[in-house]
Amino acid sequence: MGFSFSDATATATTATATTDTATAAIRTESARTARFLPTDGVPEWLDDIAGGRALDWARERSAETESLFDGDPSRDELEKDIRAALDTDARIPYPVRRGEHLYNFWRDGDHPRGLWRRTSLESFLSGAPEWEVLLDVDALAASESENWVWKGAQCRYPDYDRALVHLSRGGADASVIREFDLESLEFVDDRPFQLPEAKSDVSWVGRDEILVGTDMGSGSLTASGYPKQVFSWRRGQALREAELIFSGHDDDVAVGGWFDATEGFERLFVERAIDFYSSRRFVRTDGGLQIIEVPDDCRVSIHREYLLLMPRTEFNGVPAGGLAVTLFDDWLAGSRDCRILFAPDERTSLQSVAWTKSHLVLTLLHDVATRLVTLSIGDWAEGSIPGLPESASVSVVGTSSTRDDELWLAGSSTLEPATLWLTESGAEEAPRVARRAPSFFDATGMTTRLHWATSADGTKIPYRITGLLDDDGGGREGGADGGADDESGAVSGENEPRPTLVRAYGGFEVSLVPGYSATRGMGWLARGGLAVEANLRGGGEFGPEWHSRAVKLNRGKVYEDHRAVLEDIVARGYATPETLAIRGGSNGGLLSAVALTSYPELLGAVVSQVPLADMLRYHRLSAGASWMAEYGDPDDDVEGAAIREWSPVQRIARREDRPYPPALVTTSTRDDRVHPAHARSLAWLLREAGQPVDYHENTEGGHAGAADNSQVAHMEALIHSWLWRTLS
Secondary structure (H helix, E strand, O other), X not given: OOOOOEOOOHHHHXXXXXXXXXXXXXXXXXXXXOOEOOHHHOOHHHHOOOOHHHHHHHHHHHHHHHHOOOOOHHHHHHHHHHHHHHHOOOOOOXXXXXXXXXXXXXXXXXXXXXXXEEEOHHHHHOOOOOOEEEEEHHHHXXXXXXXXXXXXXXXXOOOOOEEEEEEEEOOOOOEEEEEEEOOOOXXXXXXXXXXXXEOOEEEEEEOOEEEEEOOXXXXXXXXXXXXXXXXXXXXXXXXXXXXXXEEOOOOOOEEEEEEEOOOOOXXXXXXXXEEOOEEEEEEEEOOEEEEOOOOOOEEEEEEXXXXXXXXXXXXXXXXXXXXXXXXXXXXXOOOOOOEEEEOOEOOEEEEEEEEOOOEEEEEEEEOOEXXXXXXXXXXXXXXXXXXXXXXXXXXXXXEOOOOOOOEEEEEEOOOOOOEEEEEOOOOOOOOEEEEEOOOOOOOOOOEEEEEEEEOOOOOEXXXXXXXXXXXXXXXXXXXXXXXXXXXXXXXXXXXXXOOEEEEOOOOOOOOOOOOOOHHHHHHOHHHOOEEEEEOOEOEOOOOHHHHHOXXXXXXXXXXXXXXXXXXXXXXXXXXOHHHEEXXXXXXXXXHHHHHXXXXXXXXXXXXXXXXXXXXXXXXXXXXXXXXXXXXXXXXOHHHHHHHHOOOHXXXXXXXXXXXXXXXXEEEEOXXXXXXXXXXXXXXXXXXXXXXXXXXXXXXXXXXXOOOOHHHHHHHHHHHHHHXXXXXX
16 A cells, blocks of 8 residues: 556656646636535434444445446456465464463464464474464354454463453454463353453453453443443452442543563552543552652553653653653652663654563664664663664564563565564574565565655655656665655656555554555555555654644644645656545545545545544544544534544535545444444445445444455455556
């Protein structure tokens, strides 16, 4: 998924530029005079998630979209190929260390709902591991007549004798929690810890005690639908009799508790999430719960005797986006001494931290390329992990922080499949290759380039374009993966315009880094398309300020950045507006919907998946109230007016006033995070306005949009086939 742009020869570029200037003037005038459809025409029954009338409408629209490809062998073949890639045994089974075992959750053609399983390190490294199956979700679903979707498990440390298994009906965020015995490999039936379907939060304290936050009736949930209270629940006790540990406020996002069972450092913590980026954390002491005194926007990590400080704004001498360490007990006693371990610069940011027994491992981004730094615990001497490819985006996928220096790393790039590495030497030696994933498409001759577009306020916005690129593309030729760095601002029309697919997100401090996608490769790159990934403000690629510049009243900067990238791609000749498509999901689906309704003339096709779209009432739908720190409060006069300027549902014009490119809108009936009414309302109004729109609603899948490999393959084949059909 990425970006695209076009132009052919210098002569053609000049002619096209002249035509585009005249066309742009007409389009600008049409944008000024466009009349928006009133939203009161959207029927209320579309809000009824599982209502019969809404589901009938969704099924009818979905069938219409499916029928576009009746008898299309290329779509069927693509779905078959994607399904084979998703199911192949050659994929990497990413391990999670739990005591003496490595755990893994695995889906394939024979087990579409999946197997929870484990093996030993020795067996895993043999290349042909012998897996012990703990739970067969397909068999469980069949025996209980439920459409169970795996949502994870929490194993009890340090004995790893019990687990709290999370199972969702159809992929929703809300899940059922059931206690599982890791010795008998059966669900516990003697006074088990068990919770009905809810957005619950649980943590082991001991074999016979857990911390729990769940739906316990009136007053137990926040306005966002998450737990507001933390209870200590003992085995055999009725849940209503559990001891209340902490209660937050109705307008908090959520409240949660967890127990750190590290030997010698056993502690109980509570966190009150005030908004998406602000939290207050407490630790239980002999005197009760004591607040950890840091600013609400400062993230913390407690490991053994250490406290890490990661402020989003400058605090105690630690710069915004920096990292400092101090002794936890000293901090609680009032000391404010700390040591800065990392200070960001304009192009380098801290993404995450991970502990091993002897090291603290930092994952950094420099110009959206990853770099790992190791710090020796205690003297904090800096080191690096040798032998990792510079072109790959590398991340820490697992450690054994109390056991040893075992460190699992995974890396890939847009054109290079994933590799799994293991080091047990405290990051002093090159890690060994534990697994390599196969290639799923022919990338021969493909390269990646890094470009920088200039946004409306002068900010430089990076994006990477990948595919069969021409020799001279307005920037220096990159290698197979990382690409050249062209910041000159110069553009060139010496490229052959091609279908180009742009992916961007621009929100919630999420960083988009290059990575291998079999579905994108097979569905797009291998068929001659160009893929673009853009790093807009609102993300976390350049630290917290890169995000905070584009929230609430400044949300429009995300769309200015997006537009600048689209225009830059076209100016460099990679695509024309007619061959340029965008795709995004969730907040990225909102981005796609804003582009459709705010600058449609730049685009040839738009895919908006599980999107937010009705932004004047998003805070009243599902978990929407939890995102007001990002978008603003629609009920506030100032913030509401700003939202109205870009909210897609409120800005749909009739086709005779301002024609839009074709759009594909998708969602899931079981999405209890972003209400399906967003997608339904968007598609309804586009149809009413006479704009070309196709719609697809999966009955399962939750916010992911698909519940198993079969559904993923079907949706990916549908989306890519729709894009090629539309752009051609």
